[in-house]
Amino acid sequence: MVTTKYKRVLLKLSGEAFGNKEGYGINTATLSKVAQQIKRVMAMGVEIAIVVGGGNIWRGAQAEKNGMDRVTADYAGMLATVINALALQDTLERAGVVTRTQTAIGIQQVAEPYIRRRAIRHLEKKRAVIFAAGTGNPYMTTDTAAALRAIEIEAEVLLMTKNNVDGIYSADPLKNPDAKKFDKLTHFEVLNRRLEVMDATALSLCLENKLPIIVFDLQAPRSIERAVIGEPIGTLVSSETENG
Numbered sequence: 622m623v624t625t626k627y628k629r630v631l632l633k634l635s636g637e638a639f640g641n642k643e644g645y646g647i648n649t650a651t652l653s654k655v656a657q658q659i660k661r662v663m664a665m666g667v668e669i670a671i672v673v674g675g676g677n678i679w680r681g682a683q684a685e686k687n688g689m690d691r692v693t694a695d696y697a698g699m700l701a702t703v704i705n706a707l708a709l710q711d712t713l714e715r716a717g718v719v720t721r722t723q724t725a726i727g728i729q730q731v732a733e734p735y736i737r738r739r740a741i742r743h744l745e746k747k748r749a750v751i752f753a754a755g756t757g758n759p760y761m762t763t764d765t766a767a768a769l770r771a772i773e774i775e776a777e778v779l780l781m782t783k784n785n786v787d788g789i790y791s792a793d794p795l796k797n798p799d800a801k802k803f804d805k806l807t808h809f810e811v812l813n814r815r816l817e818v819m820d821a822t823a824l825s826l827c828l829e830n831k832l833p834i835i836v837f838d839l840q841a842p843r844s845i846e847r848a849v850i851g852e853p854i855g856t857l858v859s860s861e862t863e864n865g
Contacts, residue, residue, distance in 0.1 A: 626851030631771035636676030668744040672767040675701030695759035706753035725757030764819035782839035788856035833859040
């Protein structure tokens with residue numbers, strides 16, 4: 622059996638990870654690939670929880686720019702994440718993975734309410750747990766939800782996936798060919814350099830709780846598996862002590 626570096630992880634999937642080439646809708650082929658990786662990771666004995674975004678269905682920031690009330694736009698975004706969560710849950714269960722979805726807003730007809738102790742018990746019973754609806758609060762991103770849930774369930778690492786970007790760069794590598802990739806950074810360095818990894822609230826939560834983050838390209842072969850076994854992939858963000 623493969624030896625893994627981590628025993629409990631939180632995987633953050635952006636809404637774009639669910640979408641087609643344009644980043645919209647739900648791409649069943651992509652979902653199936655992600656589900657198979659999650660299944661293999663769980664077969665290694667790793668407990669995995671997943672936080673999903675909703676940008677492939679609804680972009681609250683864009684709706685606000687178009688005149689929509691920010692709070693209303695954010696709640697609509699939470700509902701978009703529930704759609705993605707249900708799509709992922711169905712794909713995982715068809716792959717043979719027992720899955721539970723928990724939401725931060727009450728939709729008990731389709732998912733359990735988020736209860737920390739119940740989520741941990743599901744993980745201990747070797748079930749995949751999907752967290753939807755962010756934190757349940759407007760003005761909070763799903764990145765913040767990922768950091769918060771990772772801390773609450775005592776995950777050892779936050780796996781932050783990107784699409785077609787294999788880590789953290791000094792600038793957007795898709796726009797600037799001279800952008801420099803970082804293999805390791807501290808939380809402070811990411812904050813001080815204002816590198817666009819996640820929002821400042823999420824990053825501050827990881828900093829305060831010494832939660833390491835691995836940022837990597839979801840589309841890379843076996844990316845989730847490689848991150849879990851500790852193979853160098855993407856960019857590691859951790860405390861100075863760990864990096865030093």
